[in-house]
Amino acid sequence: MDKNQKHKLFLRKVISLAVRKVRLNNNGPFAAVIVKNGKIISYGYNRVTKKNDPTLHAEIDAIRKASLKLKTFDLTGCVIYSSCQPCPMCFSAVYWANIKKIYYAVTKETVSKYGFRDLKIYNELKTGRFTVKMEQIDTDNAVDPFKIWNKKKDKIKY
Amino acid sequence: MDKNQKHKLFLRKVISLAVRKVRLNNNGPFAAVIVKNGKIISYGYNRVTKKNDPTLHAEIDAIRKASLKLKTFDLTGCVIYSSCQPCPMCFSAVYWANIKKIYYAVTKETVSKYGFRDLKIYNELKTGRFTVKMEQIDTDNAVDPFKIWNKKKDKIKY
Numbered sequence: 476m477d478k479n480q481k482h483k484l485f486l487r488k489v490i491s492l493a494v495r496k497v498r499l500n501n502n503g504p505f506a507a508v509i510v511k512n513g514k515i516i517s518y519g520y521n522r523v524t525k526k527n528d529p530t531l532h533a534e535i536d537a538i539r540k541a542s543l544k545l546k547t548f549d550l551t552g553c554v555i556y557s558s559c560q561p562c563p564m565c566f567s568a569v570y571w572a573n574i575k576k577i578y579y580a581v582t583k584e585t586v587s588k589y590g591f592r593d594l595k596i597y598n599e600l601k602t603g604r605f606t607v608k609m610e611q612i613d614t615d616n617a618v619d620p621f622k623i624w625n626k627k628k629d630k631i632k633y
Numbered sequence: 634m635d636k637n638q639k640h641k642l643f644l645r646k647v648i649s650l651a652v653r654k655v656r657l658n659n660n661g662p663f664a665a666v667i668v669k670n671g672k673i674i675s676y677g678y679n680r681v682t683k684k685n686d687p688t689l690h691a692e693i694d695a696i697r698k699a700s701l702k703l704k705t706f707d708l709t710g711c712v713i714y715s716s717c718q719p720c721p722m723c724f725s726a727v728y729w730a731n732i733k734k735i736y737y738a739v740t741k742e743t744v745s746k747y748g749f750r751d752l753k754i755y756n757e758l759k760t761g762r763f764t765v766k767m768e769q770i771d772t773d774n775a776v777d778p779f780k781i782w783n784k785k786k787d788k789i790k791y
Contacts, residue, residue, distance in 0.1 A: 497781050528700050529696060529791070538688055548686060549687075558775065561767070562725060568687065569765055570754050570765050577768070580772040580775035589783055592728070592729075607728050608733065613738075620655050624662035625747055
């Protein structure tokens with residue numbers, strides 16, 4: 476048996492979901508699924524233009540739904556399958572969610588050929604040559620929120 | 634007058650919001666505000682642990698609210714002020730939202746001293762040495778969603 480058979484089953488599901496969704500309304504051509512112990516926890520799909528939410532990528536959608544369902548922000552033990560390589564926003568969301576493994580079908584290079592900017596954002600984060608300019612401004616009491624957080628006895632680290 | 638006076642005003646607002654929120658419940662010590670033509674469009678703050686949503690960082694929250702309010706996924710012309718340097722998830726969300734300028738108070742290096750992993754994620758994206766493993770699996774029909782999207786006459790690019 477193809478050792479990737481199991482992964483291909485989940486990837487076929489997300490590709491098929493992406494196909495169904497992109498045909499409807501203004502969904503983007505992306506879908507994802509989160510799996511724990513072989514069971515599907517949540518599906519996600521891209522609704523950036525449909526919902527007017529630039530953060531509503533498939534992986535973000537799937538992570539939010541899985542966290543809601545499992546009642547935790549910590550998705551340790553889950554894996555994510557995505558119809559394409561996650562953009563840096565989604566890669567970082569996966570990181571914050573403590574998901575350690577991403578399986579994907581289409582590369583960011585292919586996605587870029589269809590006009591999406593995933594590869595550009597990866598390149599900016601790699602080279603540090605940002606088109607979105609970040610400027611640090613010295614401001615009084617800027618560290619106060621962290622000092623207060625640090626002293627909280629009931630703080631929940633993540 | 635200090636040329637950064639205007640920026641400091643907005644940054645003081647977000648620092649003050651972060652202080653108020655981190656004292657309450659399980660909010661994280663982060664806040665942000667989105668401004669267009671000098672007017673505040675939306676505030677955001679971190680509720681990862683409170684809402685069980687690993688994606689609910691201050692900037693993501695502010696972007697979602699601004700998009701909802703302005704009824705567009707395209708926040709061109711807006712700027713974002715954040716109490717700390719956005720993590721790569723939030724930087725990329727800002728990028729996708731077409732916001733071109735980020736002003737922040739506390740650096741990612743300082744945030745890291747309080748146990749947050751922002752700097753680690755930046756370093757992984759810079760070096761390409763990922764602890765979250767990404768694996769590409771060849772899957773039949775993987776490009777279909779993009780081919781369908783490409784042919785749609787009513788597609789909305791972003």
